[in-house]
Amino acid sequence: MTRVIDTERKPAEKTVSLVLGSGGARGLAHIGVIQCLHEMGYIIGSVSGSSIGSVIGGVYAAGKLKDFELWMRKMSRSEILSMMDFTWQKGGLVKGDKVINAMIEMVGDIHIEDLAIPYTAVAADIENHKEVWFQRGPLFEAIRASVSLPLLMTPQIINDRILIDGGVLNPVPIAPTFGDHTDIKLAVNLAGHSDLRQERAQIEQRSYEHLDSKDSNPITQLLERFQKPSEQKHKFEDWGVTDVTNQAFDAMQTSIARQKLAAYPPDITIEIPRNLAKIMEFDRANELIEYGYMRAHETLDAYILT
Template sequence: MTDSKKKRISLVLGSGGARGLAHIGVIRVLESEGWQISTIAGSSIGALIGGFYAAGKLDDYAEWVLDLTELNVLRYLDIAWGGAGMLKGEMLMQTLKKFVGNHRIEDLPIPLTIVATDVLRRKEVWLSQGDLFDAIRASIAVPTVFTPHLVGGRPLLDGGILNPVPIAPTLQDPTEAIFAVSLAGVAKKLGGGNRHGNDAKPIEKPRHRYRKRIDEFIDQLQERLGFGDDGEDAGPQLSLSDTALLSL
């Protein structure tokens, strides 16, 4: 099928940690089926995969990942002593940079929007201009794992915190369809309970619990970065597993 006959689509790649490697398979299937990926939006690992694809270097990234060993992984874990995250991410990003060099997002052959989270304003940020790896570094900054990354003077974190599947940036794209890839899996059905509801107790909706936990985490992070009121109680502490849950 020639490029003129291919159907143009917008591709949305969601967050999901190591599961994000599934994005590579999705892209290859779409291409084999004759779809032309004309625009991309991504959060977290979706931003990384989308960035490599837009720069034409996805195959290099996939080959590098397949060759990784446990020892190789340990070499990339540069510890951030006393910071807002365990890892700086500098060694990892330097390694990734060598595959594609220095690129500005607006100069990529495929329009790309990378989504990150603004720590101070508690809002998602759409990055469609500026340094590609600055944007990727910000969007993969998993809370308490990687340190926040400054972009335009703003400390930014993992885009998956507030928008794990960023469809909104693609809604105005001049394409024929939007393909959105979520790595969250299928929700389990809630079981048990009294059928007649005699002993039923109010259950907090998952969305509300999720939002509350995000707010609590950002409160704590602002305190650690010096943006909060030191005189106030920092609130309940989140474990690494808690914050990993927020970003995946």
């Protein structure tokens, strides 16, 4: 999608410690956030992430975000299912080897210390109830540990530690950026307020060069698919195991994210609504990336004016 770019905007020329939160497919909004930061002249000096945040941050630091974006934009539901290597092993339904190997083929089997900028992937040690920060070693070993969503993906065993999704303990990993010498700490929280109706009027005003009306705007269409939870017509008897798991995990992450942001407030927080997409809706990349871009633009514009 082609966006209208403000060519008269002066570059911000400020360095950013970028914190990318966990939240499944909603994390594709991180791509749009990064695009907006670059367009507005910010320089990303470091990146830390949990779960999907570790994925987007890792491929960005490796210089392969554009390739990853194109891959995601073409992804269909059937292709997503084809990436699921189901297993009878204990601890999860999916091994995760297919998707990790596909990313290694795209990015290369590189080490974190060889990335262009400092990078941290956060996982959770399930036995010792501790965060594990990956700042050295194989990039995709770190990412595989960080994305090990309980019940869905089998845990990653590293040095006799059983590691699962970093979002279990820290869905917005700000602490790894404390030692950075950057101008701004910016966090993207994928567990933001779930009422999207207030976004509608602002988002409909955003213009695209090839769109003639708001009815053809994919973001408007996206918003119309989501309503305030109290207005949703989903009935509990229609829920499956994954629905209950997703709701429980989102509720937990929302609570922890709120605590982390209050304890370690970043300079800027970009809030992505927690009901923007379900955990596995990666086939909606186009909408989610554009939403992230527009949400970032709005937030950064407001920050500049303060």
